[in-house]
Amino acid sequence: MIKINTPIDEKIISQLHAGDRVLINGILFGARDAAHKKLTKLIQRGEKLPFDINGQIIYYVGPTPPRPGEVIGSAGPTTSYRMDPYTPALLSAGLKGMLGKGARSEEVVEAIAKYKAVYFGAIGGIGALLSQKIIKAEVIAYKELGPEALWKFEVKDFPAIVINDIYGRDWYKEKLRLIMVKSRIHENSLTEEEND
Amino acid sequence: MRVIQTSQIKEEVKRLWMEANFELPEDVIGALKDSLEKEDSQSGREVIEKILENAEIASKKKIPICQDTGFPVIFISIGQGVKIEGPIYKAIEEGIREGTKEGYLRASIVNDPIKRINTGDNTPPVIHMEIVPGESVKIVVMAKGAGSENMSGVKMLKPGDAENGIKEFVLEQVKNAGANACPPMVIGVGIGGTVEKAMLLAKKACARSLKKSSSFMAELEKELLEEINSLGIGPAGFGGRTTALAVNVESFPCHIATLPVAVNINCHACRRKEVIL
Secondary structure, three states: OEEEEOOOOHHHHHOOOOOOEEEEEEEEEEOOHHHHHHHHHHHHHOOOOOOOOOOOEEEOOOOOOOOOOOOOOOOOOOEHHHHOOOHHHHHHOOOOEEEEEOOOOHHHHHHHHHOOOEEEEOOOOOHHHHHOOEEEEEEEEOHHHHHHOEEEEEEEEEEEEEEEOOOOOEHHHHHOOOOOOOOOHHHOOOOOOOOO | OEEEEHHHHHHHHHHHHHHHHHOOOHHHHHHHHHHHHHOOOHHHHHHHHHHHHHHHHHHHHOOOOOOOOOEEEEEEEEEOOEEEEOOHHHHHHHHHHHHHHHOOOOOOOEOOOOOOOEOOOOOOOEEEEEEEOOOOEEEEEEEEOHHHHOOOEEEEEOHHHHHHHHHHHHHHHHHHHHHHHOOOEEEEEEEEEOHHHHHHHHHHHHHOOOOOOOOOOHHHHHHHHHHHOOOOOOHHHOOOOOOEEEEEEEEEEEOOOOEEEEEEEEOOOOEEEEEEO
C-alpha cells in the first residue's frame, strides 16, 4: 500500500505502476460532467480556473447531501469515460491525477503518458463506505449545478488503485482474461426462415 | 369495490424510495455472500467484502448505498377491483419528492435531456402502470443507477440467430460494460415482443428477485451466467470470477420475422423494494 499526499508531482507519479494500491491523503477536487464542461471552456478561452489545478487530483463524484452533523453523504466514483472529451485539456492545464471508475479512451491514455499524470480507479457503488474517508467537504464553484457542482474535499487514506500509469499500462486490460465470443450463429444453417 | 386513497400510495412510494436507497435487498446480500466462496481472485474477494461493509454502513447510518441514488422507476399493478381515490401519478411523484428530501438523497434528474437543468427532487419518476385481476395494488420502486443503465442495449436479431445469437449479444454488452456498470452486475434480459416490449421485459427482469424459480428460461439463465463469469472482469473490474450475480430472463411471444433482444444491466447496488396493498 502506497501513501500519497496531494498535490502530486512527476517524481511521485513516476513511481506509480498499474495495479499499485494507494491511500490518498490531502485535497481532492470533485467534479463531473457539467463542471468539466465549464472548466474546459475556461481553459479554451485562456481564463483563470476557480482553483489552482497544478499537481491536483480530480475525483469524479456527485455526492448525496450530508445529513445534519455529517461531513458529506454517499460519495463514490462515477463512470470516467464521460469525462474523456474534457480530460486532455485539463491535463494540459496542469492536472496530475484523476480518480473514477471504468476504462478511459485511447486519447486519454495517451494524454496521461504525455503529460505525466495518473488515473486511479476506486470501487463503484460503495459510496457510504468511501464517504467515511472524507473529513472536509465544501462547494467551491458552480453551486447552481447542484450535485454537479465543483467540490473541494479533504480526504484521509482514501483507497484507490492505479489503472493507467505513465508507462502506458492499463490495469483493467491486464486483469481481463477475455474469452472471445465465437460467432456461432453461422455454424447452423438456418437459411430456410421466411422473413416477412 | 375496494377503495385505496392516493395519500396511502404516496406514503408507500416515499418509504420504499428511501428504503431502496439504504437497504440492499436480502437476496442481493445473499448472492454476494455466496460469491465470496466461489471467488478465487483476492482483489475480487476484497471488493465483495467492501460492498458488504458498505451495505452495513448504509443501513446503519442511513447514508445511501451509492451516491447515485438512481432514477426512480415505479412498477404499479392495480387490481381491477380497486378504485383509486385521487390523482395517482401526482401521488407517486409526491412520494418521490418527499422521500428525496427526507432521505437526503441526491437530485439526479434533469428537466430536459438537452438543456439539462436539475429538477432538484428526482421528479418526474418513470411509471409503468398496469391493470391486473384482483383487489390489491402492488408497487415496486427501483432506484436505477445510471452507470449500469448506460451500458444497456437492444438488438433486433434474425429469427435464425436463435439462442446462440442471443448469448453472443448479451456477452458483448457485458464485455463492453466492464467496470463501468459496477460489477458484480445483475443482468436483465428481455427476449421477444416488439422493440420497446423487449426493453421493458429486460427492466422487469432486472427488478426480479435473484432467487431462481424453474422456468423454461432457467437453463439459458444458467448458461449465460456461467459464460459471463468466465469473462474475467470480476468485482469492480479488478479481475475475478464474479462478474455477475445473476442473469434474469423474461420473454414474450414475437413476430415470425423478428427476434428482439434487450439487455438492461443493474449494478451490484441492485436496489428495489416492493409492497402489496
